[in-house]
Amino acid sequence: MELSYTVAVLIIPVFMFLFLGIVGVKLSKKTAGILGTVAMGITTVIAYTAALTYFFGTDQGQVIDGVRQQLTVLDLTWLEFTKNLVIKIGVLLDPISAMMLIVISTVSFMVHLYSLGYMDGERGFQRYYAFLSLFTFSMLGLVLATNIFQMYIFWELVGVSSYLLIGFYYTLPAAVSASKKAFIVTRFADLGFLIGILILSFYTDTFDFISLTSDPQAAISTAGGATFLGCSVMTWALTLIFMGGAGKSAMFPLHIWLPDAMEGPTPVSALIHAATMVVAGVYLVARLFPLYAVDATALDIITVVGAFTAFYAAAVACVQSDIKRVLAFSTISQIAFMITSLGVASPELHHGVGYMASMFHLFTHAMFKALLFLCAGAIIHAVHSNEMSAMGGLRKYMPICHIAFLIGCLAIAGIPPFAGFFSKDEILVAAYANSPLWGVWLSVVAGMTAFYMFRLYYKIFWWNNPDYGHHTPHEAPMTMTFPLIFLGLVSIVAGFIPFGEFVTWNHEEYVIHLDWSVAGTSIVIALIGIALATVMYRKENNIPEQLANRFRGLWTAAYHRFYMDELYQFITHKIIFARISKPIAWFDRRIIDGTMDLLANVTNSASFAVRRMQSGSVQTYVWFYLVGAVAVAAITIICLI
Amino acid sequence: MFGCGVYGFITRRNMIAILISLELMLNAVDINFAVFNRFLFPGQMEGMFFSLFAIGLAAAETALAIAIVINVYRAVRNVDIRQLTKMKF
Numbered sequence: 019m020e021l022s023y024t025v026a027v028l029i030i031p032v033f034m035f036l037f038l039g040i041v042g043v044k045l046s047k048k049t050a051g052i053l054g055t056v057a058m059g060i061t062t063v064i065a066y067t068a069a070l071t072y073f074f075g076t077d078q079g080q081v082i083d084g085v086r087q088q089l090t091v092l093d094l095t096w097l098e099f100t101k102n103l104v105i106k107i108g109v110l111l112d113p114i115s116a117m118m119l120i121v122i123s124t125v126s127f128m129v130h131l132y133s134l135g136y137m138d139g140e141r142g143f144q145r146y147y148a149f150l151s152l153f154t155f156s157m158l159g160l161v162l163a164t165n166i167f168q169m170y171i172f173w174e175l176v177g178v179s180s181y182l183l184i185g186f187y188y189t190l191p192a193a194v195s196a197s198k199k200a201f202i203v204t205r206f207a208d209l210g211f212l213i214g215i216l217i218l219s220f221y222t223d224t225f226d227f228i229s230l231t232s233d234p235q236a237a238i239s240t241a242g243g244a245t246f247l248g249c250s251v252m253t254w255a256l257t258l259i260f261m262g263g264a265g266k267s268a269m270f271p272l273h274i275w276l277p278d279a280m281e282g283p284t285p286v287s288a289l290i291h292a293a294t295m296v297v298a299g300v301y302l303v304a305r306l307f308p309l310y311a312v313d314a315t316a317l318d319i320i321t322v323v324g325a326f327t328a329f330y331a332a333a334v335a336c337v338q339s340d341i342k343r344v345l346a347f348s349t350i351s352q353i354a355f356m357i358t359s360l361g362v363a364s365p366e367l368h369h370g371v372g373y374m375a376s377m378f379h380l381f382t383h384a385m386f387k388a389l390l391f392l393c394a395g396a397i398i399h400a401v402h403s404n405e406m407s408a409m410g411g412l413r414k415y416m417p418i419c420h421i422a423f424l425i426g427c428l429a430i431a432g433i434p435p436f437a438g439f440f441s442k443d444e445i446l447v448a449a450y451a452n453s454p455l456w457g458v459w460l461s462v463v464a465g466m467t468a469f470y471m472f473r474l475y476y477k478i479f480w481w482n483n484p485d486y487g488h489h490t491p492h493e494a495p496m497t498m499t500f501p502l503i504f505l506g507l508v509s510i511v512a513g514f515i516p517f518g519e520f521v522t523w524n525h526e527e528y529v530i531h532l533d534w535s536v537a538g539t540s541i542v543i544a545l546i547g548i549a550l551a552t553v554m555y556r557k558e559n560n561i562p563e564q565l566a567n568r569f570r571g572l573w574t575a576a577y578h579r580f581y582m583d584e585l586y587q588f589i590t591h592k593i594i595f596a597r598i599s600k601p602i603a604w605f606d607r608r609i610i611d612g613t614m615d616l617l618a619n620v621t622n623s624a625s626f627a628v629r630r631m632q633s634g635s636v637q638t639y640v641w642f643y644l645v646g647a648v649a650v651a652a653i654t655i656i657c658l659i
Numbered sequence: 660m661f662g663c664g665v666y667g668f669i670t671r672r673n674m675i676a677i678l679i680s681l682e683l684m685l686n687a688v689d690i691n692f693a694v695f696n697r698f699l700f701p702g703q704m705e706g707m708f709f710s711l712f713a714i715g716l717a718a719a720e721t722a723l724a725i726a727i728v729i730n731v732y733r734a735v736r737n738v739d740i741r742q743l744t745k746m747k748f
Contacts, residue, residue, distance in 0.1 A: 637740060644665065
């Protein structure tokens with residue numbers, strides 16, 4: 019295959035990871051950073067070439083009868099257990115993986131570049147770049163996977179690199195516990211994913227995506243009428259696979275790790291916890307969408323989980339005071355939009371517009387959310403605090419950052435012509451097409467999005483004008499502002515990409531046409547949200563204070579994220595640890611270990627008791643022997659007579 | 660004769676003397692084998708052969724015991740069994 023050079027996008031980062039990981043400490047920090055960035059640049063060029071060749075090339079039969087083909091450009095057999103159980107490893111190019119190639123390589127390259135400035139002078143700079151390379155490798159491997167098993171391997175690898183990067187400041191207890199939390203929660207979700215994979219492949223006899231999705235009806239029917247607890251096994255498999263996706267994508271109730279993950283360096287939050295890794299769950303559902311499309315129950319579960327999470331996260335984001343946490347909850351909310359969009363998509367409604375909308379939003383969201391996070395990083399860099407109370411009036415000090423952040427906010431709020439408007443509009447169209455309930459629900463959440471993003475914006479750049487003392491905030495260095503400018507431009511123009519031509523659920527072209535009744539309403543709602551934020555937060559005043567006091571209970575609950583963390587704490591500590599783990603530990607220590615200890619102790623004390631008899635005098639032993647022999651002889655004789 | 664051997668084995672202090680007592684016991688057993696064979700089963704020869712084996716074994720065992728005694732003497736300059744009580748708990 020011509021496109022087989024795509025595999026280089028996996029080889030270069032993994033090589034860089036090994037190189038920087040092993041000999042990185044020998045290099046100077048600058049060399050290591052530049053090497054990592056250059057390697058990432060090369061990877062980006064290759065990824066772009068591959069993706070653009072895939073979308074626009076004409077000579078390889080990518081498009082047959084208006085249907086874009088899925089190309090397996092590399093296919094190696096890795097493990098062959100039996101004739102049926104073969105695990106392959108390869109590279110699959112299809113519309114969504116090619117799109118993800120662009121997203122991941124762009125954001126990753128920008129973050130590499132940005133980190134040169136942001137992480138300047140940090141301890142473990144080389145290690146940081148090694149981990150970034152590892153993450154890029156794993157994420158690209160995940161999207162290019164040809165089969166679900168390969169995807170699972172890379173899925174775990176991104177989990178590991180996320181863990182390593184969240185815990186990058188390993189001397190801070192908060193970072194350490196956040197990394198553990200992220201790892202354990204996602205691992206727990208991956209358990210569901212693994213069981214789902216096993217059920218699915220048990221009934222369909224294949225791991226391969228193309229054979230799974232090319233004929234979903236057949237795949238479903240091979241399961242026959244097998245049911246479990248009232249649902250068919252396929253529903254169970256798909257729901258469990260979605261559970262893995264929900265863990266990675268921080269869907270309620272598995273979202274608790276993402277806000278804490280903000281303890282990691284900010285560029286990492288931008289790359290992993292906003293743009294790429296957290297959309298892996300969306301990608302997974304999209305990858306298996308033809309299967310989900312024939313299973314209404316699984317789709318309903320996805321819709322409900324997504325819609326609820328979108329609302330919940332938006333509500334929490336309205337009251338948080340740490341800027342990275344606001345962004346984290348807005349990420350959760352936006353990903354929930356994509357998930358809901360997949361949930362409401364079905365082939366009959368508008369040619370499966372929800373699928374296209376979800377992928378479109380994934381693309382634009384990655385760009386503007388990375389932009390927002392990188393801006394937040396620059397702001398934190400300037401004022402040395404995550405708290406909004408330490409900021410205000412920054413528009414005078416950081417003009418580039420201000421404009422870039424404003425673009426990001428407008429994009430996420432859905433104001434034309436910024437990117438978020440187009441993709442969010444498609445999602446709303448899909449939701450209204452499915453049912454008015456979800457349409458109205460998502461419109462409300464979209465309004466809340468506009469409100470909390472502009473609350474954040476005004477609190478940082480307007481509000482009051484605190485005395486920064488001798489330490490005046492200043493614009494970030496060039497390596498940091500360039501990614502902001504670039505991503506800002508992308509966020510402006512990305513909405514005009516005719517996305518329907520490239521990515522649709524059945525790989526046929528779909529022409530996007532704006533539905534002005536939906537688009538108009540969403541613009542009005544977004545403007546209302548922005549206006550509300552403007553009234554409340556443009557200048558320092560006490561309206562927010564009064565409102566918070568009026569709804570004290572609600573405000574406190576939202577500020578504490580509706581006590582989800584406390585609930586988890588309660589369940590794990592009071593119920594699982596105290597009621598289940600403790601008795602098991604007691605049984606293990608007392609009963610199982612106790613039995614073994616008892617045996618050893620009996621032998622020990624018995625030998626202590628008889629040790630006096632071992633005097634060392636040989637003739638005493640002979641006496642014992644003689645007496646014993648005579649006694650035995652006597653007993654024998656008595657018994658015989 | 661066996662009784663003499665047992666008595667000597669238990670009471671003598673010199674290891675060489677103990678060894679001699681051991682030989683006495685072995686020889687007593689040999690004689691018993693030969694005599695009982697002659698009187699109880701005159702037609703068979705097992706007892707005779709058994710005493711022959713025992714004589715051969717006794718020779719080997721004596722050589723071993725002498726070697727041990729010599730080594731013990733070299734190590735502690737003493738062949739008194741009552742002094743050799745190092746190997747106790």
